[in-house]
Amino acid sequence: MRKTILAIFRLKIFFALIILNSGCEKDYLTINAFEAEGTTVLYEPDNTGKSLKVAVVSMKCSFSIEENVQKIIDYIKEIVDLEPSVNLISFGESITGWYAEDPQYIDQISESIPGPLTDTLSSYAKKSGIYLSFGMAESKGDRIYNSMVVINPEGEIIGKHRKNTLTPEDKKAGYSSYKNSNVIEIRGFNTGMMICADVNGEWLTNQYIDEGIDLVLSAFASPIGVPSFNIISRRMNAWQIFPNRYGTENDERYSGLIYVSDPAGNIVKYSSDKEGFITYKLLQ
Numbered sequence: 001m002r003k004t005i006l007a008i009f010r011l012k013i014f015f016a017l018i019i020l021n022s023g024c025e026k027d028y029l030t031i032n033a034f035e036a037e038g039t040t041v042l043y044e045p046d047n048t049g050k051s052l053k054v055a056v057v058s059m060k061c062s063f064s065i066e067e068n069v070q071k072i073i074d075y076i077k078e079i080v081d082l083e084p085s086v087n088l089i090s091f092g093e094s095i096t097g098w099y100a101e102d103p104q105y106i107d108q109i110s111e112s113i114p115g116p117l118t119d120t121l122s123s124y125a126k127k128s129g130i131y132l133s134f135g136m137a138e139s140k141g142d143r144i145y146n147s148m149v150v151i152n153p154e155g156e157i158i159g160k161h162r163k164n165t166l167t168p169e170d171k172k173a174g175y176s177s178y179k180n181s182n183v184i185e186i187r188g189f190n191t192g193m194m195i196c197a198d199v200n201g202e203w204l205t206n207q208y209i210d211e212g213i214d215l216v217l218s219a220f221a222s223p224i225g226v227p228s229f230n231i232i233s234r235r236m237n238a239w240q241i242f243p244n245r246y247g248t249e250n251d252e253r254y255s256g257l258i259y260v261s262d263p264a265g266n267i268v269k270y271s272s273d274k275e276g277f278i279t280y281k282l283l284q
Helices: 065-082 103-109 116-128 168-173 196-200 202-211 231-236
Strands: 004-006 011-020 028-038 042-044 051-059 088-090 131-140 143-151 157-162 183-186 189-195 215-219 239-242 244-249 252-255 258-261 267-271 276-283
Touching: 051 065, 051 239, 051 258, 065 088, 065 116, 065 276, 103 131, 103 143, 116 131, 116 143, 131 157, 131 215, 143 168, 143 189, 143 215, 157 189, 189 196, 189 202, 196 215, 202 231, 215 231, 231 239, 258 276, 267 276
Parallel strands: 051 088, 051 244, 088 131, 189 215, 215 239
Antiparallel strands: 004 042, 011 028, 051 276, 131 143, 143 157, 183 189, 239 258, 244 252, 258 267
């Protein structure tokens, strides 16, 4: 097996599932609640020698795209200065502005990919010698997509993902859904890209299981607290990175929860209820 899960165990997973069928989102699968009890599942790397040190960011966003871009740059500088061995810095969903806003605002903060925003952040990824991932509003023709970009240490865009599974907040903001799966390589890690509710999409989940991914690279705008374990990692047998936003935007409050989970679903490092970042070294 590519990854070893040890300790045969008595495990009870108790959760309710609701399948929402509407329009093109017929595979929208939302986990309402779950609990895990019994023996923890242990993960042991196969000792392939592959490693990836990640920085996962919780960021409080301004209404101003310019202030948010500057804050992203400041975080990059701070993280690289404090943790020079970091390979990947990961930011949350639609991080260049407020999330659940009206379509006119989303249109104002949206940009093409590539465009001025990605050009600016590409230069800092190259200058710092890091991989960089972040969510943004993408304009394409007469449509706006909730998108995620990955830039490599050479400053090149190596991944772009558009959100498949829209939430009510996405629809309120005027985003269009787009059926796509995107697998990229980051330092030997076969990496699948997902944005927030995409983790509940049956089609995309099956695509990545079939690809045998090592890492789920995500971007979130989430109010949730720390889960007892991560069912997404366990289902896909892959690491997951969970960057997020923090604070209140109109009536929406975001928890600032950020974490890294291993392929057995264990939350190996996390932070919540504040801005900031965590770092962790993934081993394969």
